[in-house]
Every structure is written in structure tokens, then in C-alpha cells.
Amino acid sequence: MTHSPLCKRQSGFTLVEVLVVLVLVGIISVGSFALLDIFNSTDRLVEQRAEALRRFSMALYRLEDDLRQLTARPVKDAYSGYEPALRGDEDEFEFTRLGAANLTAEPRGELQRLAYSIGYPEADERSAFSEEEDPGALLLRSRWQVLDRAPDSEPMVEPLMMGVESLSLRYFDPASDAWVTQWPPVGSPNSPNSADIRLPKAIEFVLLTRQHGEIRRIFPLATVSAAPQPGSPP
Numbered sequence: 001m002t003h004s005p006l007c008k009r010q011s012g013f014t015l016v017e018v019l020v021v022l023v024l025v026g027i028i029s030v031g032s033f034a035l036l037d038i039f040n041s042t043d044r045l046v047e048q049r050a051e052a053l054r055r056f057s058m059a060l061y062r063l064e065d066d067l068r069q070l071t072a073r074p075v076k077d078a079y080s081g082y083e084p085a086l087r088g089d090e091d092e093f094e095f096t097r098l099g100a101a102n103l104t105a106e107p108r109g110e111l112q113r114l115a116y117s118i119g120y121p122e123a124d125e126r127s128a129f130s131e132e133e134d135p136g137a138l139l140l141r142s143r144w145q146v147l148d149r150a151p152d153s154e155p156m157v158e159p160l161m162m163g164v165e166s167l168s169l170r171y172f173d174p175a176s177d178a179w180v181t182q183w184p185p186v187g188s189p190n191s192p193n194s195a196d197i198r199l200p201k202a203i204e205f206v207l208l209t210r211q212h213g214e215i216r217r218i219f220p221l222a223t224v225s226a227a228p229q230p231g232s233p234p
Contacts, residue, residue: 052163052211059139059160060217066114066141067203067219069097074195075113076148084196088183091167092117093203096147115142115155118167136210137164165208171200179204 013021072085073096086095094115118137139162142155171183180186184196199221207215 049211052161055161056209056212060215062141062160063116063205064217064219066095066097067221069099070095070199070221071098071111072096072197072199073111073147074197078149078151078153082195084184084198086171086183086199088169088171088203090169090181093169093183111147113144113147116140116167117142118164119157119159121162136162137166138162139164139167139207161209163210165210167208168204168206170204172202172204174201 070086074085075083075096077083083094086093088094092115094113096111096113099110117140119140120137138159141158141160143158144153144155146153170179170181171185172178173180173183173185176185180200183200184198202218202220205215205217205219209215
């Protein structure tokens with residue numbers, strides 16, 4: 001009995017077919033991993049920007065809340081003079097606020113002395129960033145646990161946001177009806193040993209940031225009755 005040649009043919013894949021399948025699987029795998037990496041990178045970038053936006057919004061909220069509670073309360077400095085109720089330069093200012101909540105039961109009252117300025121991370125903190133991730137300057141909020149200071153009184157410094165290029169401040173002087181870059185204004189009649197309770201009518205706050213560009217805000221200061229001055233009679 002003879003067998004047909006067709007019966008002897010064995011089923012299966014040729015080497016070329018196997019190689020084609022392997023190449024297709026490799027291409028699909030590489031594409032899938034690349035797509036997954038893009039998704040992860042996008043997710044990280046969105047989270048970073050959301051966190052930066054949250055910090056930015058919180059920093060402006062903290063500033064506005066502090067200035068809303070600003071009061072005309074000068075403080076004694078570390079020696080024998082006084083710091084005015086508000087002392088400001090072109091890139092930093094210091095003032096006293098009311099109603100500072102004391103949720104952690106710190107040894108202080110509800111009046112609090114605060115300062116806003118810019119600074120730079122310490123060397124060990126900067127080493128955590130690459131050149132492409134240079135954090136730039138930081139917006140700092142400083143607070144003292146006491147109003148009338150001793151020689152060893154040091155503020156507690158809290159960074160609010162990074163990526164700051166510059167901070168510019170101006171103060172509207174109601175006496176001259178003009179903006180000035182220093183408060184109390186130059187030529188102030190008050191002596192260093194007297195308590196200056198004068199406040200500007202408004203503060204212009206200009207913050208230049210890498211991510212959000214220039215932010216310009218004008219904060220009007222409410223007229224408040226002067227708090228008791230240090231050393232003044234009741």
C-alpha cells in the first residue's frame with residue numbers, strides 16, 4: 001500500500017514565522033514599557049505641579065491672613081531700643097499680628113511677631129537637588145516665641161515655597177500720599193529709643209517665581225486702635 005506525499009507532511013511553524021512572531025512580541029513589549037514609563041512620568045509631573053500649586057496657594061493665604069491681623073504693637077529689641085510696629089525694607093518686613101492660634105500650647109501669648117523674607121537652602125539641602133532641579137530661593141516666614149526680645153531670642157524659620165527669584169516690597173505712606181521702599185519712612189522723627197506705632201496704608205507685595213511668573217498683590221491695612229506700647233503708662 002502506497003502513501004500519498006501529502007500524508008507525510010508534518011504540521012508546524014517555520015523558523016521564519018517564529019522569528020517574525022518574536023520580533024512582533026518584542027516591538028509590542030518595548031512599546032508597552034515606553035507607554036507605561038510615559039504614564040508614570042506624567043503622573044509624577046502632575047503630582048509635583050499640584051504640590052507646587054498647593055504650596056503657592058497656601059503661602060499667599062498665610063501672608064494674607066497674617067496681614068489681616070496686623071496690629072500697631074511695637075516690640076522691644078534685644079538691647080534697649082524698640083522695633084516699630086512694622087519695620088520693612090525692599091525685600092523683607094516684620095510686624096506684629098493678633099489672634100495667633102496656639103494649638104500646640106507653646107509658651108507664648110496670642111500676639112506674635114512675624115517676618116517675611118527670602119533665603120536659600122543650606123548646603124546639605126541643596127545637595128539633594130540636581131542642577132536641573134535647582135530650587136532657587138525660598139520664601140521664608142519667621143516667627144518669634146516672645147514679643148519683647150532678649151539677646152538670645154531667635155526666630156523659628158519656616159520655608160513656605162521654593163523657586164523664588166525675587167521679592168519686592170513697597171509701603172504706601174498716608175502722610176506723603178506716595179509709595180516708599182522703607183518703613184518707617186526715611187527721615188522719620190521717631191528716635192530709636194521710642195516706640196513707633198505708625199502703619200502704612202497698604203503694602204505692595206511682588207513675588208517673582210520660576211513656575212508662576214510675577215505675582216503682584218496689594219494688601220490694604222485696616223485701621224486698628226493701637227495696642228498698649230511697651231513701657232507706656234496705662
